[in-house]
Amino acid sequence: MAHREACDRFSADAARDVFDVNVFGFLYFVEELLPDFMSCKAGVIIGVSSLSDCRGFPRSGFYNASKTAMTFLLESLRIELRKYGIRIVTVKPGFVKTPMTAANRYRMPFVMTAEKAAQIIVRGMKKDKRLIQFPQRTVLGTKLLKAMPDALYERIAARKIKE
Numbered sequence: 001m002a003h004r005e006a007c008d009r010f011s012a013d014a015a016r017d018v019f020d021v022n023v024f025g026f027l028y029f030v031e032e033l034l035p036d037f038m039s040c041k042a043g044v045i046i047g048v049s050s051l052s053d054c055r056g057f058p059r060s061g062f063y064n065a066s067k068t069a070m071t072f073l074l075e076s077l078r079i080e081l082r083k084y085g086i087r088i089v090t091v092k093p094g095f096v097k098t099p100m101t102a103a104n105r106y107r108m109p110f111v112m113t114a115e116k117a118a119q120i121i122v123r124g125m126k127k128d129k130r131l132i133q134f135p136q137r138t139v140l141g142t143k144l145l146k147a148m149p150d151a152l153y154e155r156i157a158a159r160k161i162k163e
């Protein structure tokens with residue numbers, strides 16, 4: 001679930017809705033699964049984060065923060081649950097054409113179809129990957145954004161919201 005917020009209509013309740021769907025939905029699901037998975041010493045749990053976890057993007061802070069939470073939750077679960085034979089897979093898509101992104105009014109670099117995204121995820125699962133992130137050009141872009149000095153990133157991002 002995404003939400004485009006602006007400071008002039010800031011709503012903590014809207015943030016709660018985003019976290020309820022994107023983070024707590026996943027956590028309640030894991031809570032249900034874990035006892036059985038742990039007693040069987042097997043199982044695979046796939047969580048969907050996003051390549052947008054790389055930086056705080058203006059007007060999408062609730063979504064960004066929920067996805068960053070997912071990335072770290074999945075990583076910590078992966079480490080803890082390894083000894084129980086439970087595999088945790090993190091999926092980090094770039095832009096995919098879905099009802100969620102249909103509302104976006106900005107250019108979405110390297111956007112792909114949902115079918116193509118599904119193929120990549122299935123291929124990654126078959127290869128037992130722990131992290132499935134795509135498309136590669138967006139992965140590279142997010143690495144550059146992460147490596148950028150904070151002050152430079154903030155200047156560029158502030159200029160983008162003026163445009």
Ligand SMILES: NC(=O)c1ccc[n+]([C@@H]2O[C@H](COP(=O)([O-])OP(=O)(O)OC[C@H]3O[C@@H](n4cnc5c(N)ncnc54)[C@H](OP(=O)(O)O)[C@@H]3O)[C@@H](O)[C@H]2O)c1
Nearest residue numbers: 001021048049050051092093094095096097098099100101
């Ligand atoms: N599309 C992208 O570019 C992109 C990029 C990175 C990560 N992701 C992530 O991929 C996942 C799937 O997103 P998508 O693009 O496929 O979005 P989508 O087509 O809009 O699907 C969103 C899903 O979330 C469910 N949902 C939304 N609000 C809900 C609510 N209040 N309670 C319960 N379920 C709710 C919807 O259920 P209904 O069908 O019943 O409404 C739907 O199944 C999300 O975690 C998203 O953050 C997407």
